[in-house]
Amino acid sequence: MDKAPVSFRINGKTWSGSVHPLKRLLDTIREDVGLTGTKEGCGEGECGACTVLLDGSPVMSCLVPTCQAEGKEVTTIEGLVRDGELHPMQDCFIQEGGAQCGICTPGMIMAAVAYANDPDSAEDMREALAGNLCRCTGYTRIYEAVRCAMEKMGDSGRSGKKDEGSRKKKAGAT
Amino acid sequence: MTYPFKIERLASLQAAARRIADLQGRAAILGGGLELLDFARSGADQTPEILIPIRQIAPMSYIETRSGEIRIGAGTSIAEIADSTGIRRVAWPLTESANAVGSSQIRSQSTLAGNLLQRPRCWYFRNGISCFKNGGNTCPAATGDNRYHAIFGGGPTYSVFQSDPGLALCALQATLVIVSPDGERTMPVTDLYVDPKQDASREHVLKPGEIIREIRITPLTDRYVGTFMKIRERSGFDFATVSIALIYNNFHGRFKDIRVYLGGVAPRPYVPEKALNQIQYKKLGRGEIPPAADLAAEGAAPLEHNAYKIPMVKRLFREAFEVTYEKLSWRPD
Numbered sequence: 001m002d003k004a005p006v007s008f009r010i011n012g013k014t015w016s017g018s019v020h021p022l023k024r025l026l027d028t029i030r031e032d033v034g035l036t037g038t039k040e041g042c043g044e045g046e047c048g049a050c051t052v053l054l055d056g057s058p059v060m061s062c063l064v065p066t067c068q069a070e071g072k073e074v075t076t077i078e079g080l081v082r083d084g085e086l087h088p089m090q091d092c093f094i095q096e097g098g099a100q101c102g103i104c105t106p107g108m109i110m111a112a113v114a115y116a117n118d119p120d121s122a123e124d125m126r127e128a129l130a131g132n133l134c135r136c137t138g139y140t141r142i143y144e145a146v147r148c149a150m151e152k153m154g155d156s157g158r159s160g161k162k163d164e165g166s167r168k169k170k171a172g173a174t
Numbered sequence: 175m176t177y178p179f180k181i182e183r184l185a186s187l188q189a190a191a192r193r194i195a196d197l198q199g200r201a202a203i204l205g206g207g208l209e210l211l212d213f214a215r216s217g218a219d220q221t222p223e224i225l226i227p228i229r230q231i232a233p234m235s236y237i238e239t240r241s242g243e244i245r246i247g248a249g250t251s252i253a254e255i256a257d258s259t260g261i262r263r264v265a266w267p268l269t270e271s272a273n274a275v276g277s278s279q280i281r282s283q284s285t286l287a288g289n290l291l292q293r294p295r296c297w298y299f300r301n302g303i304s305c306f307k308n309g310g311n312t313c314p315a316a317t318g319d320n321r322y323h324a325i326f327g328g329g330p331t332y333s334v335f336q337s338d339p340g341l342a343l344c345a346l347q348a349t350l351v352i353v354s355p356d357g358e359r360t361m362p363v364t365d366l367y368v369d370p371k372q373d374a375s376r377e378h379v380l381k382p383g384e385i386i387r388e389i390r391i392t393p394l395t396d397r398y399v400g401t402f403m404k405i406r407e408r409s410g411f412d413f414a415t416v417s418i419a420l421i422y423n424n425f426h427g428r429f430k431d432i433r434v435y436l437g438g439v440a441p442r443p444y445v446p447e448k449a450l451n452q453i454q455y456k457k458l459g460r461g462e463i464p465p466a467a468d469l470a471a472e473g474a475a476p477l478e479h480n481a482y483k484i485p486m487v488k489r490l491f492r493e494a495f496e497v498t499y500e501k502l503s504w505r506p507d
Binding site: 045 | 208211225280
């Protein structure tokens, strides 16, 4: 039951606090950091609503113990805004009607941004978003929104394609 | 949610192995943490009191080629494996199996060793119903709703093998490097999984304090063909209803060195011996495949609700051979 100090970067800022090392990253983000854009859906890794980026890779924050984020960079939906401007993915979700009730939207957008940043990380867009469930839209509008955003982002908007995918941080090259 | 755990940080893998051995069932490794939080939420498993984060102790996340082998750190994520061009080139069934795991989020979080050692997905076990796996002395699936359970093996537990990379690693004849309190040893991955007739309570043979450190694969040469295929109810992401890993080569015009393992049908990776013996050493030819596929489910003893898996096994066996046959560099027909 002991809390322990933990420190990570979230949306470009360093956050330090004291939480139980196994508290779900989702709860730490919502309750301790105070960013409530990240939503809880199923709480068991099925629905993707709680997706955030951990060092650029999409993860389900309901299945990440907070201690795993130590020293890493967490990006949540709040972190996509640049100088008061929405991220192209957010713009396109609005423009194309990619959100209805909205509970899946933050996670859906984070998974879509991860894919747009590294299109080699999945076979195609549908595969990249397979871990995110939406019960309202029927997905068509979401796919349209992601397509639109990827066009807008072009090559310049992406964080750069690396040889073996941007997920490869520590693994040696083979 | 409550967290009945304490974290202990140790200086080396050896120290972690000794500590876990001393504490017996009360301590465990913290790798990706997916199973842990899942169980903590559902309360379906006896969660350990003490956790030892492993990936901070030693380099556990790497893919490298050394001494003619591909060596993969046990803590390497499934996404990193799916991404590796080196693995794709000389151990592609592992790439195919990694791509078949969960969703992109799950692949980023899960580790290879964690995937190999995941506990059964059986809905009785996962929902905390008393069974062999959680200290009980029965398998509710034997007489209950067993539509996703085993058709081979004859119990006493009927949960099925669900690791996609595990199946591919069996076909690749991978070796595990295991750290234990007494030192280090290697073991074929095919010896990792326990026969439920010997011990129904667990799925693998590792004792407390034995830690998988590395997975080693001998690269396939271009004489080999192979594949990993998986039938699942939901194509987006799902566990396998039936899966197959298959590797063989062309040896002077004959099917040779066939390694075939089925997942989703038995508590361990299942070798369809009759079908294998039927086609092994036969002259290459498309016509040899269907008679072998017909034998792929020989010995099956389906439960009340899962006989549908028998035609699936035959069909998948046939498809896997047909797909790989087309990739042989030489074939007579």
